Amino acid sequence: MTRPIGVPLVILALASLLAIGLSVAIGSVALTLTDLGAVLFGDAPALHRTLVLELRLPRTLAAFATGGLLAVAGALMQVLLRNPLADPYVLGLSGGAAVGALLAMLAGLGGLLVSGSAFAGALLSTLMVFGLAHGTGSWTPSRLLLTGVVVAAGWGAVITLMLSISPARELPGMLYWLMGDVSYARTPWPGLVLLTLICLVVIPLGRSLNVLARGPLQAAALGISVRPMEWLIYLLASLLTATAVTMAGSIGFVGLVVPHMLRLVLGNDQRLILPACAFAGGTLLVLADTLARVVIAPEQLPVGVITALLGVPTFLYLLYRSR
Amino acid sequence: MVVTKRPTMQTLSTRQLVIDIPHRPDGYPLDLTIEPGQIWGVLGPNGAGKTTLLHTLAGLRAPRAGSLCLDNQPTGTLKRRAFSQQVGLVFQDHQDGFPATVLETALIGRHPWLSPWQMESADDVAMAERALEALDVLHLKDRLVSTLSGGERQRVAIATLMTQAPHTWLLDEPTNHLDLHHQVAVMKLLTERAKAGNAIFMCLHDLNLAARWCDNILLMYPDGEACWGRAERMLVPSALERLYNQDLTTVEVDGAPFFVPKRG
Numbered sequence: 001m002t003r004p005i006g007v008p009l010v011i012l013a014l015a016s017l018l019a020i021g022l023s024v025a026i027g028s029v030a031l032t033l034t035d036l037g038a039v040l041f042g043d044a045p046a047l048h049r050t051l052v053l054e055l056r057l058p059r060t061l062a063a064f065a066t067g068g069l070l071a072v073a074g075a076l077m078q079v080l081l082r083n084p085l086a087d088p089y090v091l092g093l094s095g096g097a098a099v100g101a102l103l104a105m106l107a108g109l110g111g112l113l114v115s116g117s118a119f120a121g122a123l124l125s126t127l128m129v130f131g132l133a134h135g136t137g138s139w140t141p142s143r144l145l146l147t148g149v150v151v152a153a154g155w156g157a158v159i160t161l162m163l164s165i166s167p168a169r170e171l172p173g174m175l176y177w178l179m180g181d182v183s184y185a186r187t188p189w190p191g192l193v194l195l196t197l198i199c200l201v202v203i204p205l206g207r208s209l210n211v212l213a214r215g216p217l218q219a220a221a222l223g224i225s226v227r228p229m230e231w232l233i234y235l236l237a238s239l240l241t242a243t244a245v246t247m248a249g250s251i252g253f254v255g256l257v258v259p260h261m262l263r264l265v266l267g268n269d270q271r272l273i274l275p276a277c278a279f280a281g282g283t284l285l286v287l288a289d290t291l292a293r294v295v296i297a298p299e300q301l302p303v304g305v306i307t308a309l310l311g312v313p314t315f316l317y318l319l320y321r322s323r
Numbered sequence: 324m325v326v327t328k329r330p331t332m333q334t335l336s337t338r339q340l341v342i343d344i345p346h347r348p349d350g351y352p353l354d355l356t357i358e359p360g361q362i363w364g365v366l367g368p369n370g371a372g373k374t375t376l377l378h379t380l381a382g383l384r385a386p387r388a389g390s391l392c393l394d395n396q397p398t399g400t401l402k403r404r405a406f407s408q409q410v411g412l413v414f415q416d417h418q419d420g421f422p423a424t425v426l427e428t429a430l431i432g433r434h435p436w437l438s439p440w441q442m443e444s445a446d447d448v449a450m451a452e453r454a455l456e457a458l459d460v461l462h463l464k465d466r467l468v469s470t471l472s473g474g475e476r477q478r479v480a481i482a483t484l485m486t487q488a489p490h491t492w493l494l495d496e497p498t499n500h501l502d503l504h505h506q507v508a509v510m511k512l513l514t515e516r517a518k519a520g521n522a523i524f525m526c527l528h529d530l531n532l533a534a535r536w537c538d539n540i541l542l543m544y545p546d547g548e549a550c551w552g553r554a555e556r557m558l559v560p561s562a563l564e565r566l567y568n569q570d571l572t573t574v575e576v577d578g579a580p581f582f583v584p585k586r587g
C-alpha cells in the first residue's frame with residue numbers, strides 16, 4: 001500500500017502500446033514500423049491506410065478494451081468474494097450477458113437496447129449466483145464455484161437452444177457468443193470509454209476496496225457502509241462484463257489470469273491493481289488475438305480458445321493451491 | 324497533521340440496550356457508560372453474548388431494543404466513518420482474504436481518517452510503525468500476515484486498532500493466543516492508553532487478568548442477566564461461582580484477589 005503506483009503503470013502502458021503496434025503490424029500483409037508511422041502521420045498508400053485504420057486498428061482496440069474490461073471485472077469480483085477464483089466467465093456472468101444480448105437481437109432490437117439487455121442478463125446472473133451460493137454466513141469457495149459453474153452451464157444451454165432455432169445462415173456470426181471472438185466487434189469506443197471511466201472511479205474507491213478485502217465485519221468496523229459498497233461492486237462488475245460481452249462474446253478466464261499474475265508481482269492494493277488490470281488485460285487479449293489471427297492463417301481462431309488454454313491451467317493451479 | 328484533525332473524544336454509552344441473540348429471550352437492559360480512563364472487563368461463560376455485545380457496541384449489529392450513544396447523542400444519525408473515528412474493535416478471530424503484509428494490515432486502521440482521494444502519508448506510515456513497535460511486531464512488518472503465528476496475528480490486530488486510534492477501544496479476548504509475557508505487555512499497553520484518556524472495554528476469559536487490570540466489570544450470565552460496577556464490588560467469589568457454575572478458591576496476591584478453580 002505504500003509502494004509507488006506510477007512506475008508499474010507506466011511500464012504496463014508502454015507494454016500496451018507495444019502490443020497494439022505489434023498487433024496492427026502483423027497479418028497477411030506485414031507492415032514495418034516506418035509503414036505504421038506513415039499511416040499515422042499522413043503519406044501512406046491507400047491500401048495501408050485502409051488496412052490499418054479500418055481493419056486492424058478497430059479490431060485491436062476492441063480486443064484491448066474487452067480484455068481490460070474483463071480483467072477489471074474479475075479483479076472487482078475477487079475483492080467482493082475474497083476469492084481469487086472469481087471470474088465473470090466461470091461464474092456465469094458472461095453467459096447471462098450473452099443470453100441477454102441474444103434475446104434482444106432475436107427480438108429485432110439494436111444498439112443500446114442490446115447492451116442494456118446484456119447488462120440485465122449479467123446482473124441477473126450475478127444475483128442468482130451470489131444469492132444461491134450465500135446460504136448462511138459467508139461464501140465458501142466450493143459452494144460459490146459450484147453455483148457459478150452450474151449457472152454458466154445453464155446459460156450455455158440457453159445460448160445453444162437459441163442458436164439452434166435461429167436461421168442457419170446466421171449461425172457462423174452468432175457462434176461467438178459461446179466462444180468469444182473479437183473479429184465481430186463493431187466499434188471499440190464504448191468499451192474504451194468505460195475502461196477509462198472505471199480507472200478514474202477506482203482512484204477514490206480503491207482504499208475502501210482494500211478494506212473490504214479484509215472481510216465485511218472488519219470493513220464495517222473501519223467505517224465502510226458495506227452493503228451499498230457491495231452493491232456498487234456488483235453493478236460495476238456486471239456493467240463491465242456486459243460491455244465486454246456485447247463487443248466480443250464470452251471470452252473466458254481473462255478476469256482470472258490477469259489479476260492473479262499482477263497480484264503476484266504488485267501486491268494487492270486495489271488502487272494499483274485495478275488500473276494495472278485494465279492495461280495488462282488489454283495487452284493480453286491483444287496478443288492472444290494476434291496469435292489467433294496468425295496461428296493457422298489464413299484461417300482464424302476465436303480468441304476465446306487461446307484465453308481458455310491459458311486460463312484453465314491457471315484456474316486448476318489456483319484451486320489446487322487453495323486446499 | 325493527523326493529530327490536528329482529531330475531533331473531541333466522545334464517550335460511548337448505552338441506554339436500556341438489549342442485545343439481539345437469536346432464540347433467546349430479552350436479556351437485562353444495559354445502561355453502561357464507558358468513561359475515559361476506565362478499563363472494563365466483560366466476564367461470562369461461553370455463549371453468554373459477550374461477542375454479540377461488543378459487535379453491538381461497535382455498531383456492527385442492531386440491538387433488539389435501546390440505543391447506543393456518543394456523548395448522549397444517539398449514534399443512528401452518525402456516519403459510519405465518523406463513528407469509527409470514535410469507536411474501534413479487535414475481533415476475536417482474524418480471517419485473511421488476500422495476502423497482505425503486516426504493515427499494510429496495520430495501515431488499514433488509518434482508513435476512517437483519510438478522505439477518499441487521500442493516499443496514506445508518511446505520518447500515517449509512521450503511526451502504523453509506532454503501533455507495531457508498541458506491540459513488538461515491527462520486525463515482522465514486511466512478512467505476510469498469513470505466515471504469522473496466532474499470537475503474532477493477535478498483536479498485529481491490536482496494532483491495527485492502535486493505528487485506527489479511536490477514543491473507545493473494544494477488544495474481544497485480546498490476550499487470546501498470547502504467551503504470558505505478551506499478555507502482560509498488552510494489559511500494560513491498555514492501561515497506558517486508559518491513562519492517556521482512552522476508554523477500554525474488553526471481553527476476557529481469564530478471571531485473574533480481569534481482577535488484576537480492570538477497574539470496572541460487567542458480568543454476563545447465560546440467561547441474559549447482567550450486572551456491572553467497580554471491580555472490587557463485582558469480583559466476589561459467590562457471584563463468580565454462579566457465573567461460571569464452578570467452585571473457586573480465592574487467595575490474595577499483591578493485594579488483589581486471585582481465583583483458582585477447585586478440583587472436582
